[in-house]
Amino acid sequence: MRHGSLMPFLTLSHVTTYSYRNPVSFGEHRIMVRPRESHDQRLISAELTITPEPAQVRWLHDVLGNSVAVATFDRRAKDLVFDSRVRLEHSPADLESVHIEDYARLYPFTYSSEDMPDLLRSIERQHHDPLREIDRWARRFVDVSGQTDTLAMLSSMTAAIRREFTYVPRPEKGTQSPIETLAKRKGTCRDYAMLMIEAVRALGFAARFVSGYVYSPTKRDQRTGGGNTHAWVRVYLPGSGWVEFDPTNGIVGSRGLIRVAIARDIYQAVPVSGTWAGFPGSFEDMTVSVDVTVDEPAETNAQISNTQPSVAPPPRKVKA
Template sequence: MPLLNVSHITTYTYRQPVAFGEHRLMVRPRESYDQHLVDARLRIEPRPSGLRWVQDVFGNSVAIATFDKRASSLVVESQVKVDHHPAEIQKVNIEDYARLYPFTYAAEEMPDLLRSIERQHLDPLRQVDSWARQFLHPSGKTETLAMLSGMTEAIKRDFTYVSRAEKGTQTPIESLTRMKGTCRDYAVLMIEAARALGFAARFVSGYVYNATASERRTGGGNTHAWVRVYLPGSGWVEFDPTNGIVGNRGLIRVAVARDIYQAVPVSGTWSGFPGSFLDMEVSVDVRVDGQVKSPSNAAAGGTGKR
């Protein structure tokens, strides 16, 4: 049960002072049975004229900041301490009726899961469907958890992870064609593949860290993205196709949403002369209490651009 210190700093720079519109900040980790927020501090520079907290439709904590001063930079710094309780794949319990695929969600759960089953991307040639169905056992008896675990591992094994500074996300078909992408591309692909098979799946934004000195997680130094799939008996289960993780080991949830664009860590507007925007830099460092930063935990810290 490691106690984690998370530093998440987002910095925007401009050629000259600009005015800032409303900004939505999703940097506060979610409270749950497996992760507890011990302390949270949010620093914004320039200091906002107003700051209020709301919970969105998914229960994510969102800070809404307004400004009355112009500035040539905007810094959002989140410092949190989280008590994390990692769970391994062996802890995933599935109801008997759902152990083998296909199955149907219970009637009382289906109305609330439907929007998370709906496909979000066009797939006219059924390319995502075909890719997803390769994980079904030829005999027709497919173990649900083994299938989803196999899909998670296949993306980690067969695709090339590349960091990308440009905004936006590849479509699932682009990811299949290029066989490479970022963690958010992998998450979107797996969500669509799971939905193609009838599963309820959601996008998760948060942080990844090395629980031990021997682990080397991919995706550190920035916010991380992965998937949650609803499995009767355990509820929402984490699947990280970037690192081949099943369960929450090394993963800290911040925001959960039906679509990636509902879980943007920092979003907002600014106004000024055209061409004023220079750069955006993101720095994320996750440190286990007492852990000294070294090459062995490089996935936990660093800087990157989104």
């Protein structure tokens, strides 16, 4: 896939703070905030600081290659803070960069026998649709003549969600089912992503959930969904591989999008998960602050260092 000439340097700040009325103890926490390194995302530095300092932090790659920090604790505290600071070079791709093999340019098509075994689990539906509501909605984008341009169809679906649904931020955990989102005609970026994933899977495409960050490349090119983590979709298209579709902003390509975690289902891509133990009612508040600064693309020849982050964790719910 060809990438645009603009390769901005970005500084990411992601701070999550959990507050308690009384000191509590913390169980094991898993943290997924380190951006994935690839040909279009090069990490210059990454630091993740946890307060209170954990007893141990170890790093691993999960089944889909996401970087995960696992932290354990040996002290109690009233506050738990994750402070992630990342600097990276981004070489985004846009709609014009998408190349599709001849056999897949018109829908329907069949993935190659070489690719299909690895794509099957990403084609499987994850949510029940007994009345086939998602199927009917997805079919509206298919040309009844039988000559449906694959990329145009997926782009139209992405734009339709942006145009026809109302974006409503919801900081608390949880995601609507695709059927709920379709019925309510509103939701968060997570809800939009899960609706589109189920819709394209209903059409036979392999799709995955993506969690990461969104930023506005220019003042004219403003993006919705900042201030927190962002979610979108990847669809596998022969010739370009996994292509980004952001239904919240109605865009195709990775311009303005920084990948952190990729998963078959949203529950595999939770930024922070873990447990705490203490008196019932101790949990007081959780705040999340995400800030992305776009720098001048000046350091093209900067030496890239793969700094292994140090980490910070959060809670899930009370364990008596």
